[in-house]
Amino acid sequence: MECAGYIDGAFVKGEGARFDVLDPSDESVVAQVTGVSAAQADAAIGAARRAFDSGAWSGLTMKARAAAMTRFGEAMRKRADWLSACAVKEAGCPVSSTVMGAQVHAPLRMTDEIVDLFLRLPEQEANPLPMHERVNPHFAVQSLKRWSPLGVVSAISAYNVPFYTAFWKVVPALMAGDTVILRPNPLTPLSSMIFAEAAVEAGLPPGVMNVIVEPGLAGGLAMTTDPRVDMVSFTGSCAVGASVAAQAAPTLKRLVLELGGKSAQIYLPDAVGRAASAALSVCTSHAGQGCVLGTRVFVPQERKAEVLEGMAALLATVRIGPAGDPATQLGPVISAAQRDRCAHFTRAAVEAGGRVVCGGKRPEGLDQGFYWEPTVLDLPDNSNPAAQEEIFGPVVGVIGYRDLDHAVEMANDSRFGLSGWVHGADRVKALEVGLKIRSGAVNVNGAVMSSYASGGGIKMSGLGRERGIDGLREFQMVTTLTIGG
The missing domain is CATH 3.40.309.10 (Aldehyde Dehydrogenase; Chain A, domain 2)
Structure with a gap:
């Protein structure tokens, strides 16, 4: 894996620690990776912040983003065979397992479903004010609920279904108008570069999609603490999820945590x-x-x-x-x-x-x-x-x-x-x-x-929702807008 990052519209070689990605089936080395440095992780966060604030992506209409995300999905579908190989070699998922559907085939069809869902959602709705609050002898008001892009999203994915868990952070965030920094689990980082390649083919503006691969915690820690980040979406263990919540607390970032279970x-x-x-x-x-x-x-x-x-x-x-x-x-x-x-x-x-x-x-x-x-x-x-x-x-x-x-x-x-x-x-x-x-x-x-039914945990299994309308709205900001006259 020659490039360990995609930052501000460019593939970059890592400047951090070197590590091996192992095949769980025989412990052989699948890839040797030089991870990104702390400075490169900081650059990725900065690129995402600038890209969001510029409005080059967040300022587009939902239909314009839908066209780009449709191209994004097409680019990923071209790489289905490569994704399947990654699921086998880095994640150790049996090639004949029904779980290969979740590893590859389900998410590849879901981009278009996410686009369809977002296009159906109202971007604004009237609040149900009673008539005596809408109109009085002095003025009349209209009260609206308006959804808009949230900001910079840190996406931290899991090793068991690496593409799927990253997908349900990256694609809804991008479609919502957010910018993204993706950090895959270091045990399964290879499939993450598909999002960078798709961003190039879809013509996403520089800084909108960023990927950082690292063996340690420095980049992930920056992604959960940096004030330039507005939201953290994490899938993993309860212990790490609790740490992510603690790290995000001082800046009160929005959190979506899909954690462990004992169903x-x-x-x-x-x-x-x-x-x-x-x-x-x-x-x-x-x-x-x-x-x-x-x-x-x-x-x-x-x-x-x-x-x-x-x-x-x-x-x-x-x-x-x-x-x-x-x-x-x-x-x-x-x-x-x-x-x-x-x-x-x-x-x-x-x-x-x-x-x-x-x-x-x-x-x-x-x-x-x-x-x-x-x-x-x-x-x-x-x-x-x-x-x-x-x-x-x-x-x-x-x-x-x-x-x-x-x-x-x-x-x-x-x-x-x-x-x-x-x-x-x-x-x-x-x-x-x-x-x-x-x-x-x-x-x-x-x-x-x-795509149309949300899931998520209570108690130590997490916060927030992924998938469905509830999951899509997590990546948006809601504003109560009052207009008087």
Whole structure:
């Protein structure tokens, strides 16, 4: 990777520390990168600020920006094969996995959907003032709510779906009229340069789109503290998200934080037959590296043994191997540290009274690469460390419930609140249970990944929303405009 940045309309070579990007499948070096320096990160922030204040982008009409963003989307779609290769080589996502849809294909279609959504949104609306406030003996007023570009946006993306998590920061921000500095996770920086290349092809003014790649924290720290930045959109862990919030607090930046999750899956008694597939689904979804995955599975206590046996049987035949092999069902986790995290919480689960039903170790014959067997844990209760902490690997915990009220109580007994799942043949009862779950998203017998439906967390799972109208409005400033006469 020759260029580690795109700043003020130009590709730049890094002047900072050098680092390797590893292939999680075999630990080989995919690319050697010289990251940007602190001075280059500062230059990127300055370029974004000048570009916004000039009005060259923010001052365009929504239709004019839509035309440019349509070209932006076309430029990205030309690079679909390259994005797929990046997802396999730097993120370790199996090439045949359904998650490749989220890695590449879904976001590539979504640019046009974001453009369409923005063009449908009113740029101003009347406030619902009653007549006696609109007109009195002295004057008449019109009160409007007006949306306009917010400013400079710091976009800090995650490693599990690097293009997708960056996309849902960059594209809505640009379409809203904001300028952007993107910092990808240093474990998966390669796909980020697509936004720079698309900016060139689309003819975006210099400084509107900026990308900085670095192995350390200096650039990211500047992006969350610099007063020239108006908003930080971050996807990652709760611990880092809390640090981002603290860093942004002195300048009261707007925040959108999509953080970790420990999502519950509640299986009603009439749907227990489906529960065995939950472990297979979670573990083979990019090795469990998804913040919305239902890694806590709640089933009736009297049928727990049956579910555990079914899960073990399904996982026994899972093909573990390199992400580039079309036969692979379960690839590696992102790093040795993440593999060690799987090991740590497996041990902690057992020490707290749990039991390893299957998996729980590195697979034999795969000494190179960051692999962990698909693991099912029989957990005695919801207080077990493996039920309370996000592991972010192919590890599922199964907990028995006495009745549905008990299941809901345990589902809500978490510091997280990103997603939740309810499965039931009785749709009315399943919906009743779903409405009791405290979470930013709840999926009852199904889920969608759509530009038109927002998602986000409560509690330690984050602030704000991405996608949908709510997510688009995050990137705009609203002004109450009163006109009298």
